[in-house]
Amino acid sequence: MTQTVLLALDTSTEFCSVALLSTDHIAGQAAGAARIWVRHEQTGAVSSTRLLPAIRELFDEAGLKLADCHAIAFGSGPGSFTGLRTATGVAQGLAFGLNLPVVPISTLLACAESARLRDPSATRVLAALDARMDEIYWADYAWDVALGEWRTLRPASLDAPEGLVLPDVPFILAGNAAAAFGARLPAVAAARAVDSEALPHAVPLAHAALRAFRAGRTVPADQAAPEYIRDKVAQTTAERVADKAAKAEQAAAAAAIAARLAHDAQQGEGRQ
Known part of the structure; x- marks a missing residue:
């Protein structure tokens, strides 16, 4: 029997969301039920100050060590630019420090996964999030029963609410775009159900990431990057330099935290 431990981070919204997932697996058999520990707190624009302490709390609560972890997953976007950089930088730093692969997961896919976890009949999901500036982020997903995985029918896009393309089969509308735009969003009237809580x-990010990890859909830490759907405007040279420096500083800080947490864990074992 082997144990898989995966850490999932999302700071793409005003919430700091962290989940630690652990599941056992016997070769040739389906994985056992997952155990999961969660922190999901509304932190506004200061998720970066809460993220690392929340990670430490979860490992302590689960009785696990950072060394037990097999992969780090993060919500890659679309979402808040600052929030996406926070989750990316911490995921990179921890993965560098622990020599682990990284699993980027679309925040829109996480919405679809959330809808399916809440309603197993949700096999076609249109995920739509309020992107501010009178626009939405959206994507279209279908659950492949045979593969046990989502297929992306329309990748993440940025449009006016009226620009969303409706599926030609019954679907669930997931995300907060329905609450933000109401009747302006044609999918509200066309959907068989609206799940504004998805x-x-x-948590859904961790479940989706576990499947991706087991399928080998991971990237090295230095290749982890946010998905900026709106970022179509070229940066100035100064902005690129500043952005690169900020990412390097964030990754270095997270790597230092990972080393400190690992040291603390070893010290704790020595006192037992």
Whole structure:
């Protein structure tokens, strides 16, 4: 029997969301039920100050060590630019420090996964999030029963609410765009159900990431990057330099935290 431990982070919204998932697996058999520990707190624009302490709390609560972890997953976007950089930087730093693969998961896919976890009949999901500036982020997903995985029918896009393309089969509308735009969003009237609670969250992200990890859909830490759907305007040279420096500083800080947490864990074992 092997144990898989995966840490999932999402700071793409005003919430700091962290989940630690652990599941056992016997070769040739289906995985056992997952155990999951969660912190999901509304932190506004200061998720970066809460993220690392929340990670430490979860490992302590689960009785696990950072060294037990097999992969780090993060909500790659679309979402808040600052929030996406926070989750990306911490995921990179922890993965560097622990020599682990990284699993980027679309926040829109996390919405679809959330809808399916809440309603197993949700096999076609249109995920739509309020992107501010009178626009929405959206994507279209279908659950492949045979593969046990989502297929992306329309990748993440940025449009006016009226620009969303409706599926030609019954679907669930997931995300907060329905609450934000109401009748302006044609999918509200066309959907067989609206799940406004299916939002970016570390728990559905962790479940989707576990499947991706087992399928080998991971990237090295240095290749982890946010998904900026709106970022179509070229940066100035100064902005690119500043952005690169900020990412390097964030990754270095997270790596230092990972080393400190690992040291603390070893010290704790020595006192037992």
